Amino acid sequence: MASKLTKGYIDRIKAGAKDEFHWDTDVKGFGLRVTPTGKMTFIVQGRVEGSGKEARITVGPFGVFTAEQARDVAREHLRNMRMGLDPRDMKKQDDALKVTLQAVCDAYVSRPGKLKATSKHAIERHVRTTFLAWASKPIVSITEDMCKARYRELLTKGLRGKKGAPGQANQAFAVLGALINYAGRQHKRADGSPLIAHNPVASLKDDKVKLKPRTTRVLDAKVGAVWLALGQWRTIAHNRDTASSIDLVRFLLLTGLRISEASSLKWDQVNLEDGYFHLPNPKNAHPVFMPLAAQATELLEARPRVDDNPYVFPSWGKAGHIKDPRDLMKKLSGVAGNPITPHDLRRTYTNIALRSCRIEKFRTDLLTNHITRDVTAEHYFDTTNLQWLQPEAQQIADFLDQQAAIAASDNVKRLTPRTEAA
Structure with a gap:
């Protein structure tokens, strides 16, 4: 059916x-769709110049739009089609331009x-705190100047008025x-190009503070004292949590694991019988079976198993396992002579392997489950089952015991003169 679409005409439609379509005689392609339930919606239909694709777009319901208002919108859509622009792509572009940082997050x-749970938490935390003022803004509205200003603000004031x-x-x-x-x-965008052609964060390349790699570890001369303590x-x-914390830290030194991998x-x-443990979802997403030295097996065999708690290092805390043995690390730092974190124990393990035990770097990387860039290892070598590295793991554990024995002997020597003087 074709007629000039006016309010009077539309009011008479039954x-x-x-579905029935009523096409406007003034603007070709502009029409009204009427459903069996009586719902009336203005539409526009035409072919996109150059592509030959036919496009039908909803303008909006009668009542929200008058016939004249809908006709004006239809003319704009038809004009875009003659220019080779698909209104559907333009609508997607318009919607994309409104997507907020929070929605993208x-x-x-x-x-x-x-993503791992820890990575999700870190990302959500930064959007919720560092970029809270931008969270509800369209992500395309974030500019280079905004990034530079916020970065400098973080360096000088931090999040809560303290230096960041x-x-x-x-x-x-x-x-x-x-x-x-x-x-x-x-x-x-409507023409198929990326919505964001240039990432504004890239402008910080020359502004970012370059951080020196962390190298903190238990120094060679203190390894024995730390293991002995x-x-x-x-x-x-x-106390159960105290014992779990100590065993967790000992396990870190015996395996070089990341704290998140060991604590959970x-x-x-x-598998104590065969002397290995499995990491199904480590940080680098490379599942691996790792060897246990005799000392690590002995440590685990002595660990009590708690009913209804699946963790090796359980805790009364909400997580069900020790997460951060902070108090113990402060105490251990006093023995080491410098502040020590759980990740510093991983560096300590690596240094013992490379420097003290002379284990080649390739094997050390495997023992610490680092991603290797070696083509042979990546594509031709089994880096998942590492039980064959048990001799190297044992060598490191034996070194710890040797150093502890030396530290214990030194303690006795230092005490002897005091005993005689007394």
Whole structure:
């Protein structure tokens, strides 16, 4: 049916048994769709110049739009089609231009199997705190000047008026850069080009504070004293969480694991009979079976198993396992003579392997589950089952015991003159 679409004409339309279309005689391609329920919606239909694709677009319902208002919108859509622009792509572009930083963050962290819980938490935390003022803004509205100003503000004031740490500022903008890149890949402009052609975070390249790699570890001369102290403290530890913390730290020195991997270790990942444990989802997403030295096996065999708690190092805390043995690390730092963190124990393990035990770097990388860039290892060599590295793991554990014995002997020598003088 064709007629000039006016209010009077539309008011006289009766709904039929199926969808009916009433086309406007003034503007070719402009029409009204009427459903059997009586719903009336203005539409526009035409072919996109150059592509030959036919496009039908909803303008809006009658009542919200008058016939004249809908006709004006239809003319604009038809004009764009004659210029080779598909109105559907333009609508997607308009929608994409409104996507907020928070919406991009939500989509980014919700991808199944892509991120660990800790990574999700860090990303959401930065959007919720560092970039709170931008969270509800369209992500395309974030500019280079905004990034530079916020970065400098973080360095001088931090989040709560305190001087910020460069490491935190760098991490925050690494997160923002990743979110903007993701938005650029997921959303396109009407012509098919990326929604965000240039990531504004890239402008910080010359502004970012370059951080020196951390090298903190237990120094060679203190390794024995540290290992000795841990053993002595364990013999007098009667509180469950205290014992778990000490055993966790000892396990870190015996394996070189990341704290998150060791603290969340479950009994079903451990095979004491064959002397290995399994990391199904480590930080580098490379599942691996790792060897246990005799000392590590002995440590685990002595660990009590708690009913209804699957963790090797259980805790009364909410997580169910020890997460951060902070108090113990402060105490251990006093023995080491410098501040020590759980990750510093990983560096200590690596230095013992490379420097003291002369274990080649390739094997040391495997023992610490570092991603190797060796082509043969990546494509032709089994780097998942590493039980064959048990001799190297044993060599490191034996070195710790040797150094502890030396430290114990030195302690006796230092005490002897005092005893005689007394």
